[in-house]
Amino acid sequence: MRRLKIAVVCKEGTANAHYRALVPADELVRRGHTTLRGSSDGSFARRVLTTQPSWDVTLMQQMTGEVDLQAARRLRQLGIAVVWDTDDDIRAIPRSSPAYRRMGGRRGIKQAYARTLEIARTAHLMTTPSDHLAAMYREEGVEHVAVIENNLARDAIRHAGRRRHPGTVIGCLAALEHERDLKRLKIGRTLERILATHEGVSVLAIGCDLGIDDPRYRWRTDLSLDEVQRALLQVDVGIAPLVDGVMTRGRSNVKLKEYAASGAMWLASPLGAYRGMGEVEGGLLVEDGGWERTLSEMITDHERRTRLMARARDWVAGETIAQAGQIWERQLRAAVERARSQAGVTVAGAR
Structure with missing residues (x-):
């Protein structure tokens, strides 16, 4: 099979870019393909518009600017495949999120969504981890959409690095857009009561501050992805509370994979991608x-907690990009074939 030359453009440093672009790109390199990285500051798009690109396919992760749309159109004209990826419903960004202000508020988000539709329709393939987002874009006229789950990097399974520690550590990994979920479900107050009731329990929050006034509460923010993974090695029970809403329906289940990769069991709301998951995972x-009751049960029932932690480790072993790399490879090849056939070019070796 012909090896592909793949251009990857994303907003590096974000979880979106990590799981939807960088992890797949690294796996594709392992499979013999070559990649080149493009900056999200507009320089990559300008390069496309002012030079003659020589690669086979461009993976654009959540690029929504006007210049990105122009670049996608030019790539299509040249017969270079465009794969556009998104893992967020930007229409549902809450006002409390920094992204809401960064995108220009309600009007800016409306304009950005209109551009995402144009880019997705221009692309030869749209990828997303969410069945909900896939259905939404198909209804908007996007013809080729593939659902590919978020998968962990090969080196993200780190539970072998756990160290024994006294007591039980409850972890809450939540970006700022989850602040509304945590407040509506009163998770901070629930955990305050847990700390008051159970000796030897501590709480580690990463991202959102739960506002707990207790010496056994720790809050960490502004961590890199690698630092997050190392911090999670302390956690025994990871929680993922959600309230129902448009944003929730588009979420992936990667947070549960992150907890499991650290060796922790997890508790999650039965919504979105978490629905249907359970003890097997x-x-x-x-x-x-039911949060206070279930947390108390997991704290006091050491045997059951240990059993679920073992099951989490078994499950997550099959949730890395090593298993999903062939899916990305197959979808990118199909996009290349589609692009070149539409441009009247035969794809050598792609069949």
Whole structure:
């Protein structure tokens, strides 16, 4: 099979870029393809518009600017495949999120969404980890959409590096857009009561501050992805609370994979991508109002907690990019073939 030359452009340093572009790109290199990285500051798009690109396919992760749309159109004219990826419904960005202001508020988000539709329709393939987002874009006229889950990097399974520690550590990994979920479900107050009731329990929050006034509460923010993974090695029970809403329906289940990769069991709301998961994957689903009771049970039932932690480790072993790399490879090859056939070019060796 012909090896592909793949251009990758994304906003590096974000979880979106990590799981949807950089991890797949690294795996494709392992499979013999070559990649080149493009900057999200507009320089990559300008290069496309002012030079003669020589690669086979461009993977654009959540690039939504006007110049990105222009670049996608030119690539299509040249017969170079465009694969556009998104893992967020930007229409549902809450006002509390820094992204809301950064994108220009309600009007800016509306304009950005209109551009995402144009880019997705221009692309030879749209990829997303969410069935909900896939259905939404198909309804908007995007013809070729592939659902590919978020998968961990090969080196992200780090539970072998756990160290024994006293007591039970509850972890809450939540970006700022989850602040509304945590407040509505009163997770901070719930965990305050847990700390007051159970000796030897501590809470580690990464991202959102739960506002707990207790010496056994720690809050960490502004961590790199590698630092997050190392911090999670301390966690025994990871929580993923959600409230129903448009943003929730587009979420992936990668947070549960991150907890499992650290060796922790997990508790999650039965919503979005978490629906249907459970003990086989190393965790439990928790209805609204059941968080305090379920956490208490996991703290006191050491045997069950240990069993779920073991199941989480078994499950996550099959959730790395090593298993999903062939899916990305197959989808990118199909996009290249589609692009070149539409441009009247035969894809040598692609069949």
